[in-house]
Amino acid sequence: MDTKKLVVGIDIGGTNTKFGMVDRLGNIYVEENISTPFYSDFDDYINALKDVLIKLEASVEGAEIIGIGIGAPNGNHKTKEIAFAPNLPWKGILPIVAKLQKFFPDTCIVLDNDANAAAIGEMVYGGAAKMRDFLFVTLGTGLGSGFVANGEMIYGNDGLAGELGHVIVEKNGRKCNCGRCGCLETYSSATGIKRTVSELLATGTEDSIFRHKSFDGFEAKDIAEAAQSGDKIAEKAFQMAGEILGLALANAVAITVPEAIFLFGGLAKSGDLILKPTIASFEENILKIWKGKIKIRQSELQNKDVSILGSASLAWNYINKGSL
């Protein structure tokens, strides 16, 4: 019987650690789940990872695990460490690849942060297949990004590159969690669009369902629903999020000129509500030579299990490059 060459994608979250055995085409064979905070000691956690990996390999007949991809908050591809991740139970710098490699000395193990893992997932399993230059933007609570140029993720000198969410788009603008003001993610993210609703309630006079809700009492998806029902404040909030995002993308693109930009995450799920104003502003603000030439699309991973596929793609991307 042939061996089935598979990789395991591991997605480390603050609550759960998810595992999936995935083939080159993105088929998920088996999944598994453990509690992350259950393991207060990092070495115990590593042992648990090892046990699940061995169990997974045994569970698929003829399977051989040829790679392990790990997506983690603050996972640094270059240093192979997780550094100071606020939502994980272990503090400081965690040399996760080195520790796991001791149990699997001959298996390639690749670490990256969640946003980059999703971007590489788009390249291996999604709409960026065969693209050598693209930009992947996650519009979640914050705004994450992954830039791929010349077929390679741009990690930068320290492995932390791709902070499009912290490009300053408004001097003396909204206060950001990073301590500065006017960062893109304070406008164009799930949190940013909520702040815009608040601003519009103050600056405008339109009636809106959000005049009856507290700031903590609604989410970005409620704004999307309201916009679809014709709520003017909600419509304007999406318009503004897209206008600011479109200009920031036009500026970023002048530096890297990707073939396409993929939008992912909660805000991207609202489809045309965010895509239309983003594309309009992008096309208005971009240098003439690129007008109409760079596609902005919803991610093709949007409705798939991106946490497992993104993590697994880290290993497949590494293996695929080696086999070229």
Added chain:
Amino acid sequence: MDTKKLVVGIDIGGTNTKFGMVDRLGNIYVEENISTPFYSDFDDYINALKDVLIKLEASVEGAEIIGIGIGAPNGNHKTKEIAFAPNLPWKGILPIVAKLQKFFPDTCIVLDNDANAAAIGEMVYGGAAKMRDFLFVTLGTGLGSGFVANGEMIYGNDGLAGELGHVIVEKNGRKCNCGRCGCLETYSSATGIKRTVSELLATGTEDSIFRHKSFDGFEAKDIAEAAQSGDKIAEKAFQMAGEILGLALANAVAITVPEAIFLFGGLAKSGDLILKPTIASFEENILKIWKGKIKIRQSELQNKDVSILGSASLAWNYINKGSL
């Protein structure tokens, strides 16, 4: 006798085409010069290039030309063509590499635009040696840039990436030659700083030698001299050029995280006058994790023959990569 392996750097300008035979260390053996507009027919020009190349090789005993690097306005590394260069006598798309390759079928011929050639020159012969991630900014009449990430120039999907000069830094700002408004190069370039002097003459009341000059009657270097003599308008103009450049660099760096940024060109020659306000604004506006970690320096090619060294470096960079 040993053969001397050399490359020829060719810098194509609107007035002159310069040639230099250069070794791996940046020593220039012989130089040559022909008039560019003398050849109204592009094929005649190619023939002239060929004749000079043959003459150059014969002029150095034991020399072997193993590569040709061409720096040209609108030279596209990917398509290997010069496309619609406004200052050259030949119109449309010029397949310069293909035409020259016919005469030298076994020699590597590499084309790029001037700004990228200078950036690669910094990597091969200047301060970026051994750096895999850096940014090179030319502050000339306009603002040109070259981004190197993972040891590779970022060309983008169409070969035209790296237009930092056309990042919009001020919504509805100064009119730019590109047809849009508020581009970085309308503020932070030799032309931009002249425009700032004009603006400051209007908004301020300080006496200044520029109150006695027409707009066309002074250049950026006159502003540098005046600033050094204590002219308040000139000092403020450098301050403003640096503030805007520093913010734009902080934003660009959030995307690529280089090890260093090199400033080159007329405005960079003014040294601390432009470096100090640029670095101050850069450090103020950059994300906390990178504060104090990214160097901003004058280019080490500043006082060398960058047109020949930059062009020659294109060929050496290609050859060096092949020999790794």
